[in-house]
Amino acid sequence: MTATSAPYPIGTPGVPWGDAERALWLSRQVRHRSYIEDVVRRVERLGERFDVAEYGQLSYPPDQYRLYAVRSRDWRDDLPVVLVTGGVHGYETSGVHGALQFLEERAADYAGRINLLVAPCVSPWAYERIHRWNANAIDPNRSFRENSPAEESAALMRLIAPLRGRFLVHVDLHETTDTDETEFRPALAARDGKTSEPDIIPDGFYLVDDTENPQPEFQRAIIEAVSKVTHIAPADEKGQIIGSDVVSPGVIHYAMRKLGLCAGITGARYTTTTEVYPDSPRATPEQCNAAQVTAACAAIDFALR
Template sequence: MTQVSTIGTAGVKWGETEKQQWLALQAVKRSYFDDVVSQIDALRSEFTVEQYGELAYPELAPATTHYPLFVIKPTVWQADKPTVLVTGGVHGYETSGVHGALAFAKTAAAQYADAFNIVIAPCVSPWGYETINRWNPTATDPNRSFYTNSPAQESVALMKMVKELGVDLVAHFDLHETTDSDNTEFRPALAARDAQTHDNWNIPDGFYLVGDSENPQAEFQAAIIAGVANVTHIAPADDKGEIIGAPLEQFGVINYAKTKLGLCGGLSNATYKTTTEVYPDSATATPQECIAAQVAVITSGLGFILQQ
């Protein structure tokens, strides 16, 4: 969200003109088709891969730019087994969420195939992935848009796909990152767009989870933290006992009201829900470590559920 300070008038919410000015500053930096779709295609011999939607943005030039959305499912659906949802790339710029979902499909999903139907949507926001953005081309945050009559195509498509599964989810793992750019780019842009003042919180050095305040499942979250701690370091609370402005519920865990806030993690009534927050900007974290942490979240969480 480069040069966002040059857009609009301070204290006035953006209109369509300002949003178009913001969009004109965005540029493609990597390829969804080369980085993500190619990996999904390589999984077709092991899974059922379905296209569950296609994103088209008249705001973009050329207007013919379309992004197909893919979901990875078991080759044999077991109606008597519980269903688990894994989502990545709801915020497209959060790289390890996308590649963590794919890595889980490639390296670990088969271990749980007898116990669960596992459904993986690895990249919910392809344009955000390509332009390294939190928003979509209409300056809308898909991860605040999971509700009826949503303005975000990305959120609508995913909600429709999940509804059409026709089952209740036992678990939902929503894979995210917290980055230094959250404070240097994305929160300032949010403040400008909405004509609000935002006090930037400290970016925590390490991994943490966001549980659901309406259904926290503290033991489930703790089991995941224990598993991830074998891969990467867990974020401590700040001097206020908080992480990103929210009170610490237990080591490495905060809670949000996910459904009320329109978060992806609140799109279902799954018994077990968690949102990951990997910290890729840590001096000690490698891209592969961040991906491995995302995989450890899912395997640790599924291991906990199997023990119940």
């Protein structure tokens, strides 16, 4: 879809937000769903087969959130480590539910072959409010850097720090939605005192590879597997997807570490960010979740060949 330009309802065009604008924005955020019921209850049930650990807490008064990671019970120091992350952007639903579904249905297939670490919902406040940012109007997926301003990002970096150098694969599960154009990009422009130019949301699944560590065969293997589950996003008339050149069907490049993206935190040989399009008339929520599961499995399968 293509969005139309309109002034964002908070702030003065061209002027970055101050405390008053951020407070007004926060006052308008509404809880739509439950992290406890949707995520924590499923994680607790996974404790029957995996080790479940709390790796941090978030405090956004009056709300408190415990952050959970799930890891292989048969952890072995001689095995490579695979990280799967979901819900870095809380509104990207299939990232969270795809990570949980992967744990419930497929993770056991890799027992004894990898050490698996999964953080299924990195941003629970945003998950509940179906939002991109945290309660401080900060995007966690631009904040994976030293002295991060986002506690969600800092907590995940602390979790993986002891394992750096051992990661083989990191799959970060995301979505690109129509609300990226109708809400989140206009809000970003308003927050930063910039203008928002309408763009086209790609209809279909695509991947983001790392400019500094491109792995084209790895990305192609994931695209091939996911294409059997849901459709792959085509390039636009400029040969791009969301402003980046398409380097192979359904694949673009971002500079992961420079941009502070989650997929850049591990130093893994194989990294990717998935992008599912849940608003497509050609995709159901079940397909979106399945695409995330398929991507994670295809990534691990390729790396283990």
